[in-house]
Amino acid sequence: MHQITGFLTVDTPGLGLLPITRKVVDWVAGQRVQTGLLTLLCQHTSASLTIQENADPDVRRDLDDAFAGLAPPGGAERYRHHLEGPDDMAAHIRTVLSGVHLAIPITGGRLALGTWQGIYLWEHRRHPHRRRIALHLMGE
């Protein structure tokens, strides 16, 4: 049993769910682990990680709309914390709701994801950002 750590850097184009399954799969493939556990932690407070449908891109747009309803952008009239822009506090709320870490078993050398599951970095700010994800893989 051994473990490997690393980082993924992802440049986001602004608000939205960015597919990162391929990046994650490639990183895992290089580690030659047949059975194990992969953990991902997004090191930010206004971007999150989620597993969702990998087929119809409309699902991602609807998710963005739904989250805009649950945590609307706003200034001083809505939030105490508003100096970093009207999308900042909303981004913190959206990040809490969707989560910053994932744990995915590895079996047969592959991520044990379902057929329709993909991994997404969800950028919750309007503007492009460089985001960093810490990776930890343990197995053999």
Added chain:
Amino acid sequence: MHQITGFLTVDTPGLGLLPITRKVVDWVAGQRVQTGLLTLLCQHTSASLTIQENADPDVRRDLDDAFAGLAPPGGAERYRHHLEGPDDMAAHIRTVLSGVHLAIPITGGRLALGTWQGIYLWEHRRHPHRRRIALHLMGE
């Protein structure tokens, strides 16, 4: 230190939180691990895993109602993604909000859950589905 992987198959009767604590406890008991870490991943995008109160079933009904309020069912008037039925996009949103993975320490050969905690597979579609959960246990 060793690891074991497996799967649980759960047939859901449709919308609602289905208790799976017993199934999980039984699977862990068969692996003879005294101290370790259990990871569960629901391999679907419209069903989730959550830890919640194991006593009053009304909590589960209220959770369903609350989530119906946060992510209402709807067709083309509400969602871009609506061809799989009025409960489908809502189910995706509900799944993101509640999460598809759990990590539970094992101590003294038992899941380190609190007294009132139970593990639930939360079916977010109206109709019955067969759901699969990937399991990973590491320990000794």
Added chain:
Amino acid sequence: MHQITGFLTVDTPGLGLLPITRKVVDWVAGQRVQTGLLTLLCQHTSASLTIQENADPDVRRDLDDAFAGLAPPGGAERYRHHLEGPDDMAAHIRTVLSGVHLAIPITGGRLALGTWQGIYLWEHRRHPHRRRIALHLMGE
């Protein structure tokens, strides 16, 4: 590779996000693990664990307000489960939305958190409670 389990006990002053990063960092420091994986599980159904901004305390107040909007307190007119007080069912919903477990890689003997990330125990009940968090650390 070895593993250590333990518990943190946290006394909350009532509703709000309580910083526990220091407690967690201190516990990890005592275990002399350079590379590994830390898992935390809050053993309650009305308190959660989240990673959020560690700088401006207004973020925490806004998070509390946002969650009060998503899961309003209420009695029999709103919830079936209401005998434990108007904040109880709301606390269960808030706990599901924010989650009870965290997984954090350890690299270079430190938690691989981002610069602005802190760990919080989020008390969702109005009154003070004693909360217990199960810890599991695996590494070397």
